[in-house]
Amino acid sequence: MLYDWNTYRDELHRTVGDFARLNPPVMRGLSMMSSGEQGNHLSAKVHELIALAVAITTRCDGCIATHVKMAAEHGATREEIAEALGTAIALNAGAALTYTARTLDAFDALPAA
Numbered sequence: 001m002l003y004d005w006n007t008y009r010d011e012l013h014r015t016v017g018d019f020a021r022l023n024p025p026v027m028r029g030l031s032m033m034s035s036g037e038q039g040n041h042l043s044a045k046v047h048e049l050i051a052l053a054v055a056i057t058t059r060c061d062g063c064i065a066t067h068v069k070m071a072a073e074h075g076a077t078r079e080e081i082a083e084a085l086g087t088a089i090a091l092n093a094g095a096a097l098t099y100t101a102r103t104l105d106a107f108d109a110l111p112a113a
Helices: 005-020 026-031 044-058 063-071 078-108
Strands: none
Touching: 005 026, 026 044, 026 063, 044 078, 063 078
């Protein structure tokens, strides 16, 4: 395992929660843009797969840790995640490939359901 993704995600969410208490308007605005709440045409799983592809192209570990868990909760498999990340790799080459390894590592680190 590359990282302890579950601890990282929990600590990140705790710290972001601290920030949310300091600056609620920013967090309300961000919440309104949440990937799972946009539109009615794509499933929540597809939204999370897109979020993961974007996460690796923007190199955001926090996004990976959060959205890999949400994708799994919406039924995404490791194979579906790999297919979605393949699109990001095609557009972002080596950097996306490196962050694909991180995303798959984060998925593998999820506690068994």
